[in-house]
Amino acid sequence: MATVNKNFEKLASGYLFPEIARRTAVWQKSNPNADILRLGIGNTTEALPPAVCTAMHEKIDALSDRATYSGYGDEQGDTYLREELVRYYDRYGVCLQASEFFISDGAKSDAANLQDIFSTDNVVAVQDPAYPVYVDSNVVAGRTGLFDKNRGRYNGFVYLECSEENGFIPSPPKEKVDLIYLCSPNNPTGAVMTKEQLKGFVDYALENKSVIIFDSAYSEYITEEGYPRSIYEVEGAQKCAIEINSFSKSSGFTGVRLGWTIVPKALECEDAKAGLLNSLWNRRQCTFFNGASNIAQAGGFAALSGDGYQQSRDLIDYYMENARLIREGLERVGLTVYGGVNSPYIWAKAPNNMPSWDFFDLLLDSCHVVVTPGAGFGPAGEGFVRVSSYGHRENVEKAIASIEENLKI
Amino acid sequence: MATVNKNFEKLASGYLFPEIARRTAVWQKSNPNADILRLGIGNTTEALPPAVCTAMHEKIDALSDRATYSGYGDEQGDTYLREELVRYYDRYGVCLQASEFFISDGAKSDAANLQDIFSTDNVVAVQDPAYPVYVDSNVVAGRTGLFDKNRGRYNGFVYLECSEENGFIPSPPKEKVDLIYLCSPNNPTGAVMTKEQLKGFVDYALENKSVIIFDSAYSEYITEEGYPRSIYEVEGAQKCAIEINSFSKSSGFTGVRLGWTIVPKALECEDAKAGLLNSLWNRRQCTFFNGASNIAQAGGFAALSGDGYQQSRDLIDYYMENARLIREGLERVGLTVYGGVNSPYIWAKAPNNMPSWDFFDLLLDSCHVVVTPGAGFGPAGEGFVRVSSYGHRENVEKAIASIEENLKI
Missing domain, CATH: 3.40.640.10 (Type I PLP-dependent aspartate aminotransferase-like (Major domain))
Structure with missing residues (x-):
């Protein structure tokens, strides 16, 4: 009589990124014409180095x-x-x-x-x-x-x-x-x-x-x-x-x-x-x-x-320029931000003591922007979201423009 | 005070294939001019399908x-x-x-x-x-x-x-x-x-x-x-x-x-x-x-x-022709063999109740052929060796010819 590894039952919730994908898909279904701007998962978007x-x-x-x-x-x-x-x-x-x-x-x-x-x-x-x-x-x-x-x-x-x-x-x-x-x-x-x-x-x-x-x-x-x-x-x-x-x-x-x-x-x-x-x-x-x-x-x-090494460095420079645009854009709307200088991730504080997942939903709903709720990384991440600089420049610019235009805090 | 997973200590011996590689390398060192013929590890040798x-x-x-x-x-x-x-x-x-x-x-x-x-x-x-x-x-x-x-x-x-x-x-x-x-x-x-x-x-x-x-x-x-x-x-x-x-x-x-x-x-x-x-x-x-x-x-x-599927089938046919050559060659020298008909592996009984690793050493020493000792797969594999049909045809033919010429049983 085979039995399962019971430790799996202790896992608090689904793995974070599949959960984001699920929520985003549900939202997309009710908003089929919306163009979702993804700054969530840390997934690279630019071409591999030629070498x-x-x-x-x-x-x-x-x-x-x-x-x-x-x-x-x-x-x-x-x-x-x-x-x-x-x-x-x-x-x-x-x-x-x-x-x-x-x-x-x-x-x-x-x-x-x-x-x-x-x-x-x-x-x-x-x-x-x-x-x-x-x-x-x-x-x-x-x-x-x-x-x-x-x-x-x-x-x-x-x-x-x-x-x-x-x-x-x-x-x-x-x-x-x-x-x-x-x-x-x-x-x-x-x-x-x-x-x-x-x-x-x-x-x-x-x-x-x-x-x-x-x-x-x-x-x-x-x-x-x-x-x-x-x-x-x-x-x-x-x-x-x-x-x-x-x-x-x-x-x-x-x-x-x-x-x-x-x-x-x-x-x-x-x-x-x-x-x-x-x-x-x-x-x-x-x-x-x-x-x-x-x-x-x-x-x-x-x-x-x-x-190949220089081309890899150029890739990183590209993403770090995205990071700068995101950091400065979020600061302009009055958010408190960390990171994004020696890292592709910007750690942004949700406004008005809002919980992470609420801020996730607000950004998705009002700005069509997907980020990663900080609470998904542990309770001390509550109240923050992670904004990823992986994305095409034009999408990052669109996302920041959308946040500047639509986020009411 | 970090401590290690003690179950590793129970492992009876090094993983089989690294052990074969080690023994073969030692033998090659004392026989630098010998051309080793490898029918040991189940490692493919022919080109990937073009598709x-x-x-x-x-x-x-x-x-x-x-x-x-x-x-x-x-x-x-x-x-x-x-x-x-x-x-x-x-x-x-x-x-x-x-x-x-x-x-x-x-x-x-x-x-x-x-x-x-x-x-x-x-x-x-x-x-x-x-x-x-x-x-x-x-x-x-x-x-x-x-x-x-x-x-x-x-x-x-x-x-x-x-x-x-x-x-x-x-x-x-x-x-x-x-x-x-x-x-x-x-x-x-x-x-x-x-x-x-x-x-x-x-x-x-x-x-x-x-x-x-x-x-x-x-x-x-x-x-x-x-x-x-x-x-x-x-x-x-x-x-x-x-x-x-x-x-x-x-x-x-x-x-x-x-x-x-x-x-x-x-x-x-x-x-x-x-x-x-x-x-x-x-x-x-x-x-x-x-x-x-x-x-x-x-x-x-x-x-x-x-x-791609047909080309893969052709690859398999190639290895299965090797299997036929090995099976028939080993039978000609008087060995009892199994497998090699619906599988790329021939399971050959060591002669004269010889232990697997002794037969491994004998084949390496006298024929310059590497096989896999059956005992490495468990005690019931004792007394057998696994001969793999993965190899270039010319090497398989050389290995079988060498066994036919040099194996004294």
Whole structure:
């Protein structure tokens, strides 16, 4: 008599983005002629870099010839790509080995799967608000009690509140925790951690033998000087942190699918000497995964170097110009906004203490603009919405014009 | 103080194929001039079907233009591909809906991840020998006790022995089990289940409210009439079975990465009414996965229909001719062989009661041929090796000639 994983029942609600899609579809049905302007999901909209396309075309040509065809690659990813990533980090003064890199089909999979190599009784700390995957994957794995509707939080988790008061950068937890998820530049708040702030977490982790899972998927969006792109720019971080990154946002690979995770050989924890966590993740990937698409890997290599890197930078500049337009437009209508400087996300405060989903509905209804309700990222996101700068320039301009014209606050 | 998932410690040994790669590399090092002939890992070697390449080139062209670019797709896969799969199954008289299909990056991931939606106290039955992923993923999830070295088996699993006596097709378990992994055509034995044999398992599952996880990754290799390609050809199977399949072996997508899983809406178990398991897998995929590569999906669509399907069939014919050459060659040197008729794998009995790994070493040493030791698939695989028909024809011919010339038994 097969029975199901009861932890799924604890999940508080449908995954955020499908829920937005559902609400938007319902609204579109009753307003069939309305032109919806989407600044919701962080989905890239501009063409792939030409050098990336060329490299992927060449890879397909290689696969179309038996002399150059290749099938299964290494589960950890192709060596040439892992070695290029070593050189990429070297630019920021971070020294890693190819065997510390694991290529995957994207940062979301890794962010969700990494918890697999840790004990289910580990106490997890997450930023609040946070990308829902950190929370939901740990709920499914059984690291929480029930969802407490009054607090809007899961029992058993430690929440690190990100608020206007702390500039959306929390301090390390007061209590002892085992796993800490950090994201900088942050999704959804757009806040970016200084080296000093990151060092606070690294010191905490070293002292408490905790492991930090650091999501740097937006590192290429840092435009101001002095912010670390990798947690390994902080001394000692290789002993206590795993880093996740992706080609999705830096080179438009959201649909192509490619990411990477770094598990340093130096990483250790309470019952794992240096080397063990690297080999556990290796074993996990060899058992549960069969490597990323070789076509995507060829594209990823091209995105890291030469013309492909410059073309990727141009893509980011395009989205960051959108971010500027959104930020300034929202400020003009009198909204308080954060982020959008070292991040593609603008974190906008709903007017008049309005709840997130009400502001979502108001923007959809009156301006035909879709954003992401902050409450979907955790209770501390209540009262905010995330506005994404991914979109064609003309649509972003239309959306901002529509908000300026139609939003009554 | 972070601690690790101790279940990893139970894993009896390194994953089989990395271990073969390691042994082969060591041997190559001491025999640098030897030309190793690989009939080990089931890795495709022939060019991708031209129609698949055309479709993927076209998709990249679409991604290189902002007017036709697309980013994140649905986590469940693109609708056009799911609908094409509905039509593919319809050819075999199997009626399914698009919402019952989940496109993934390959059958290995799904085979490993499906256990996630079931309770950790479910009792798992596997064929012995079996593809190691079924076993290892459940060990990591904590569904076993320790590995018993004397029996060569994990405590807590139920093993369904596949032997010469039962034609490598086991009967349903005598005891009650909750999850049953079945693979037909079988990897590694090459045995294929009749409808009657499959029906025995479906009846067992319906009676005991068990769930069958049916791996049909080699279904396109069935050449003889009367064997079901899908478990859903058996009446009632939609109530008790999940099916996994892949483009890897049918169309050479081992490196491109694309597969699918079917969780019927009718599927139920002890505490899950019809519909719940479908929605649990949907939730799991939406949380832990971000969809398969859109380039691979475009290729997969082309592989299912028109020229692409015929070209895929031609690929299979090519490998099956290899299978015939291997089977007949091994028979000529006096080995007892099974499989290779409805499957790309030949299951060869080691001579003189030799253990699998000894026969592996003998074939490598004396013939320079790499095969896969049967013991790597479970203790009942001891005394056999799996010979793969994936390879260039000229290499297969060389390998068989070398065995005929050099193998002394």
